[in-house]
Amino acid sequence: MVAAVGVWASVVASSPIGLAAIPALLYVALDLGLPAGASGEFMLKASRTLRDPKALVNERVLVELRLSNQGVPIKRLMLEDEVPRGVTIARGSSRLVCSLEAGETATMRYEVTVKEPREAVFTECRVSIQSRFALGERRVTLSAPATLRVYPKLVTRRVETGRSMSFSWTGSSPSRYKGGRVEFTDIRNYVVGDPIRDINWRATARLGRRVVNEWKSERGQDCIIVVDFFAGSLARVGEWSARPDVISCAYELGSSLLSASNRVGMLILGDVASKVRPGFGSRQLRIMLDHMVTTREGTVWRFEDLDHFLETFFRRQYGTRGGTLFLVSASPSVSLLESERLLSGKGFDCNSVLVDTLVTQKTALVAAKSLTQEEALLGLRVATAEFRWFEDMFRRFSEVYEWRRETGFAKLEEARRR
């Protein structure tokens, strides 16, 4: 209609400017009708596969999105995949432009990476069905769900002993997993019920009576790692967040505790209060890691609720007061201090594990141009002073450890020397 008016106006007014209507009309005429069919004509189906639904941080994962056309042929379409927040395309493109004949399937492939441990949920993709020259377009959204779980890399650091640092995760309760055979201490006369494997055959032959070896039994501890995912405690600057560091720290801590055959449970104060009952072994570590990856930061659960949760979820440990608590937080706060005071008063052995992200946070603030270098340095000094003050306060009620991504765990004195 517009083109016809243009031609008419051009003829009547004898002006050549309306002549554009002629090629334009021809252009439109060539392009007519393609996506104008009934909505049922385009029978498109999308499906998605991930090469590996579990990946490590910054590891490339291949995403394959298949689009099959069971309806009429499509001259031109644009397939655009919806990439979840926090997922970066490392190679390839999340768009596909092609034609699709009836019964044909097109596959789009690209690689993604995720910078922080999380659960990335792919939900849907958008398809624009276009005419030959894309003057007409119909958009449909297709469901193609898939979930990618991203885990932190486990750094197993050797804990230096001696003057610089000397702590081990060995507790006072006998370990279920430890056989009590760590160190030979003495021999004694055999009594009924002693295991045959403990009989010292050489000594028996020499002394003419049955004697058995005695071993110093290994000790383990029952401990619960409390991870602080309260949104106010996890600093976030643009894409940067303290959450990956907190997860890495708790992961490393859990690994360290479990590898020393301790019984470890976990409580995550996130969008939901997620709990993992105490257990042993590498399977327990994987369960704890899964919980940390899937739990998001929240605004409800915080350290004030800790006493109540411990009583509800970990009744036996809570009743005996024999448990050891590791409170992992990226932001020392009064509520953490108050919880430690309360719990240590009730007989718990408290350990504060403070995740130091101040330097990386400063770098992120400068990179985001939220602060100048000078302002950031001043802020870092103030924040460090506050951090140190809290550490001193925590020492009244707990052992204080500091964790940094580069250096791992350090006891407070060692951390300060650094």
Place this chain on the structure above:
Amino acid sequence: MSRRPLAAVAFLIILVAAIAEPTPIVLLLLASGAVSLSLGYRFRRSFLTVLAVWLLYFPLGGLLEGAVGAVWGFLSAAVIVVVLGERLSLESDLSWVLEAEAGVDAEAERRATRLKSTHGKSLKLYIVLCVAVVGVSVPAAAFLSYAPVLIAAVVLLMFATYSYVMRHDPIALP
């Protein structure tokens, strides 16, 4: 031609038109076209690219007017604008695929190239139809006192009707 040379052609037209006819209205149109083209190129937006090219229509028509006359100058300008805009818009869409790091999705690249080839054929058909319209209009204008534009419009409408019928109900045709 890929996206970059096509954008270079558009910028060249802007430059030549600005030098040839530096009137305020032309310069304003060309400046808007240059901005729109740059934004469309940078952010790969087809709409901005097409808008940029259509802003060239009047300056380009004026440029060609001196060479082939007002009527055919503006007609040619419109054809150039349509072809350039359409191709640039397609290249903008395809650039997501073709300019991505290769090695992951050979299939997408192959499909994009195939679409490009089909699209090229469609554009050639379009140019042939335009030439046909003009070709029929010129001799018709010799016998009729009306402007050749009117003749062109009639021929064009015949094409349009034929095209419309062909696309919507091919079974109804004999």
